[in-house]
Amino acid sequence: MPPADKALPKMPPGMKKPAGKRPAEPGSGEPVSLPVIDEGPSKLTRADFTSDQDVRWCPGCGDYVVLATVQRLMPEFDVPKENVVFISGIGCSSRFPYYMKTYGMHSIHGRAPTIATGLKASRPELDVWIVTGDGDSLSIGGNHIIHLMRRNVNLQILMFNNQIYGLTKGQYSPTSEVGKITKSTPFGSIDHPFNPIALVLGAEATFVARTMDRDPKHMREMIIEAHDHPGTGFLEIYQNCNIFNDGAFFEYTEKATKAASTVEIEHGKPLVYDNGNKGLRLDGFRIESIDLTNGKWSVDDCLVYDETNRDLAGIICRVFWSKDLPQPFGVFYREQRETYEETLHNQIESVIKKVGKGTIEELLHAGDTWLVE
Amino acid sequence: MSNKAVETISEATVLFAGDSGDGMQVAGTQFTLATAHAMNDLATLPDFPAEIRAPAGTTYGVSGYQLKFGSTDVRTPGDEVDLLVAMNPAALVVNLERVRIGGTILVNINSFNQKGFKLANIESNPLEDGSLDKYRVISVELTRLTRETLADSDLTRKEIDRSKNMFALGLALWMYSRPIKPAEDWLSTKFEKNEPIKNANLLLLRKGYHFGETTEQFAFRYEVNPADLSPGKYRAIQGITALAMGLVAASQKSGLNIFYGSYPITPASDLLHALSRYKNYGVITMQTEDEIAAIGAAIGASFGGNLGVTGTSGPGLALKTEAANLALIAELPLVIINVMRGGPSTGLPTKTEQSDLLQAMYGRNGDSPLPVIASSTPGDCFETAYEACRIAVKYMTPVILLVDGYLANGAQPWLIPEADSLPDFDVKFAARRKSSENGEDAFLPYLRDEQTQARPWATPGTPGLEHRIGGLEKENISGNVSYEPDNHQLMTDLRAEKVERVKAEHTPLKIFGEDSGDLLIIGWGSTKGSIEAAVAKARNGGLSVGAVHLRFLNPLTDELAEIAARYKKWLVPELNNGQLVKILRDRFLLDMTALNKVQGMPFRASEISEKISEMIG
Missing domain, CATH: 3.40.50.920 (Rossmann fold)
Incomplete structure (x- = not known):
């Protein structure tokens, strides 16, 4: 890993800032010298990011919350509006770019990561977002998702997971549970589902997080984290499809059950849930739930989460479809690694430095030549 | 220095053939380079198996490199071979029918043994059973002479035996009075960092050359006078190199950066190799996870205002189909180069064919016409690559460039064009404006140019042009998603009309x-x-x-x-x-x-x- 203070190569204006260096808000904490405010972006509001197109998702769809959260957040990012690009594939969530008043492309099924990679690699100053779903990114686009992760292209990917195919009207998806009854599986699905977090961790992702549509505050934080990560920020969003898979995540999202069935993972903090009544501890390589009320265990026994530990992320993300353990939400893993486009352009610059910038004359006359009189 | 008689001929066809590990492509390429230096006109035909190192001595492992050269116009790599260099019995068996009656066959006698005959599926020794009576046969102990020459070297036996192609090359150069220096220079650069290999190869090359001079097997040698080529500066060029140079020239003239996305596939991989060396021209190459990612990344780059290019061969073009249609409906510039090989399916990966034309024309869903152009010679690969880029940008459309596999590998002397003589290539991006939509000043991403019917190229980063494109049908002018029947008819007609307008780029046919x-x-x-x-x-x-x-x-x-x-x-x-x-x-x-x-x-x-x-x- 490069040292934290390693100077990043010079990038054009609008290039995303490295994580942890968001400008401090005036009045918060220690006095800071106010940065010179660029008039452009600071004046923008949600309306500046809302296109004139009618939103055509079903009433009650979880997608609305994500859209509203992103539209509200955009003015807060220190990015010129014209540098923002949303790229999507196919599916309900992939209609997202039409509703953003930014540059955008609603592309073809599963291929958004390829288009976003080509765009970001050739235009590093742009702020590129991928919006995708569980079918788009994990089925037809599965190959591209894993390669996006290992390359660490500096963009963020919002993966709406509703565990169903919505736009094709209700077939099981690669994240649907075994036994799921759908139009294409009248006797129950027999496919074992993907664990998306484990998948991208295995693909060398540098930022991995999960949030849910019913907690806009948490979602907002996670989107900021994913956006500010200098590398591919992967965010899985549990999203309710109220037409074809209503209530898939209610256990985690509804008030009555949320506290006991979810745990928020935060770097440097003990894993405590159920309003402080329960915690998670490591027993060897296994996670176990402990009761903090009976005097046997205390918060000190709980696992203190370390988001820079890939092995730990690998263990905690396996809490998946478990009856006895709470579903984790938050940042699973974060790593600083040089981005694809930085390395790419550094290499080009180093070659130019070494051999000089090519001209068309040199191009044509290179190699062995001879004259015919 | 020569004390042997020289016979002047107007043209000759030479074929080097041996195992796929025998270095026949190298020998052929170097003979070609020497021939170009001798200022002959020439045409080449490399022909090799799909296997990298097929079992030695087998007929299916035979790799060949044929070239025809002459003092007059040379249009083809030759119908009939005048000199066949056969490194083993299999190479002889496979290529004998190409040799003209009375032609010369030079064999490595050391490989003509029972084992070699068995691998070549022949019962008897063709050198003795009369089957070569109609030809002039020259038997040379290539293996023994190679080993003898390098007796004092530290190279392994395997390394020594692998160098015998240089002896054969040296001898062939002598037989046709070709200069030896181009091959010497090439070896010196190629093995710059491996002194022993470099010296061994140079020694063998010269030994082979001198062997012709000294052995009594040759009473005379041939000479081919320089061809009557148009005056100017020349270089030898392979189709693949010409393609790469055409793309880079287009980049230089237009000011657009080339983004080349590609997945390795025979015989198009060499284009990825060539372009990846042009980093100092600002070329971005990306070896992607698959064919679809390659075209997807190129489309992303084009959306960003670069010249997106992807290259492949038949099966890869099939995989790129859906994405090609995205570029077509989004009306983004994109160049798709298809170096054609034998099909269907995996087909004949290393062999040439022209069987992807209908795929290029019609192999997409919906009514989806796009410009299709084809290269006719290795040198023409330069012009067509340049032309494909120019048309893609001018008409905001994907363009498919078809290149026969054998052009990509083939070489010819090429009159280097003047940079100023290349067609103008100006690019007009849509200019920034104050507001992007809802009002008089609204940006209209599908408002078309009257002459070309192209829509504006509005790239992210330009204030006021924020807009969305994609695979859903768009309303003409506004670019909003539209399912209106009349609009779909109109857009289908407009996409066809746009391709029709490319006729303005036609130059009169030459009869x-x-x-x-x-x-x-x-x-x-x-x-x-x-x-x-x-x-x-x-x-x-x-x-x-x-x-x-x-x-x-x-x-x-x-x-x-x-x-x-x-x-x-x-x-x-x-x-x-x-x-x-x-x-x-x-x-x-x-x-x-x-x-x-x-x-x-x-x-x-x-x-x-x-x-x-x-x-x-």
């Missing part, structure tokens, strides 16, 4: 031979040389034949109707089972005759000559 008469031959791609050789021969025989060669397969030139009307019959030779002929019959309603060959090899001029005779002889 080779008679400009009216009994027979017009219509060709495309790599068959140009064979067709023109056959036409020249037919005219010498008093037949009334002309030929035109098409660069544009879509849109076709209207001029062809008028030209075709001046002939009584029409012949369309193709290295496929009849594809252009279908398109031409459909378009011009003429009863055209097809001549087809799908054997993984180019036409011999004689095959076209026979068809001419059959039709009008």
Whole structure:
């Protein structure tokens, strides 16, 4: 890993800032010298990011919350509006770019990561977002998702997971549970589902997080984290499809059950849930739930989460479809690694430095030549 | 220095053949370079198996490199071989039918043993059983001489034996009075960092050359005078190199950066290799996870205001189909280069064919026309690559460039063009504005240019032009998603009309031979040389034949109707089972005759000559 203070190569204006260096808000904490405010972006509001197109998702769809959260957040990012690009594939969530008043492309099924990679690699100053779903990114686009992760292209990917195919009207998806009854599986699905977090961790992702549509505050934080990560920020969003898979995540999202069935993972903090009544501890390589009320265990026994530990992320993300353990939400893993486009352009610059910038004359006359009189 | 007689000939065809690990492609390429330096005109035909190192000595492991050179126009790599260099019995067996009666066969006698005969599936020694009586056979102990030459070197036996191609090359250079220096220079650079290998190869090259001079097996050597080439500066060029240079030249002239996305596939991988060395021209190359990612990344780059290019071969083009249509409906510039090989499916990966024309024309869902152009010679690969880029940008459309596999690998002397002589390539991006939508100043991403019907190229980063594109049908002018019946009809018609407008880029067809008469031959791609050789021969025989060669397969030139009307019959030779002929019959309603060959090899001029005779002889 490069040292934290390693100077990043010079990038054009609008290039995303490295994580942890968001400008401090005036009045918060220690006095800071106010940065010179660029008039452009600071004046923008949600309306500046809302296109004139009618939103055509079903009433009650979880997608609305994500859209509203992103539209509200955009003015807060220190990015010129014209540098923002949303790229999507196919599916309900992939209609997202039409509703953003930014540059955008609603592309073809599963291929958004390829288009976003080509765009970001050739235009590093742009702020590129991928919006995708569980079918788009994990089925037809599965190959591209894993390669996006290992390359660490500096963009963020919002993966709406509703565990169903919505736009094709209700077939099981690669994240649907075994036994799921759908139009294409009248006797129950027999496919074992993907664990998306484990998948991208295995693909060398540098930022991995999960949030849910019913907690806009948490979602907002996670989107900021994913956006500010200098590398591919992967965010899985549990999203309710109220037409074809209503209530898939209610256990985690509804008030009555949320506290006991979810745990928020935060770097440097003990894993405590159920309003402080329960915690998670490591027993060897296994996670176990402990009761903090009976005097046997205390918060000190709980696992203190370390988001820079890939092995730990690998263990905690396996809490998946478990009856006895709470579903984790938050940042699973974060790593600083040089981005694809930085390395790419550094290499080009180093070659130019070494051999000089090519001209068309040199191009044509290179190699062995001879004259015919 | 030579004390042997020299016979001057006007042209010759040489074929180096051996195991796929024998270095025959290197020997052939270096002989080609020397021939270019000798200022002959030339044409080449590399022919190798799909296996990297097929079992030694087998017939299916034979790799060959054929070239024809001369002091007059050389249009094809030669119908008949004058000198076959056969490194083993299998190489002899596979290529014997190509050698002209009376031609020379140089064999490595050390490999002509029982083991070699068994691997080549022959019962007896062809050197002794009379089967080579009609040829002049020169037996050379290539293996022994190589080992003897390098007796003092520290190289392993394997390394020594692998260097015998240099002995053979040296000898062949002597036989045709070629300069040895280009090969020496190449070896010195190639093995700059490996002194022992470099010295061994140089020594063998010179030994081979001197062997010709000293051995009594050769009473004389040949000489081919320089060809009457147009004056100017030349270099030897391979089709693949020309493609890469054409793309980079387009980048230099337009100011656009090239973004080349590609997944390794034979025979297109060499284009990725070539472009990845042009980093100092700002070229971005990306080896992607698959064919779809390659075109996807190129589309992303084009959206960002770069020149997105992707290259592949037949099966890869099939995989890129859906994404090509995205570029088509989004109306983004994109160049798709298809270096064609034998199909269907994996087919014949290393062999040449022209069988992807219909795929390029029609292999997409919906009504989805796009410009299709084809290269006709290795040098023409430069011009067509440049042209494909220019058209893609000017008309905001994907363009497919078809290159026959054998052009990509083949080489020819190339008159280097002046940079100023290249067609203008100006790019106009949509300019920034105050507001992006809802109002008089709204940006309209599908408002078209009157002349070309192209929509504006508005790239992210430009204030005020924020807009969304994608695969759903868009309303003309506004670019909003539209399912309106009339709009879909209009957009379908506009996309077709836009391709029609590319006719403005057509240059008048050049007729080779008679400009009216009994027979017009219509060709495309790599068959140009064979067709023109056959036409020249037919005219010498008093037949009334002309030929035109098409660069544009879509849109076709209207001029062809008028030209075709001046002939009584029409012949369309193709290295496929009849594809252009279908398109031409459909378009011009003429009863055209097809001549087809799908054997993984180019036409011999004689095959076209026979068809001419059959039709009008």
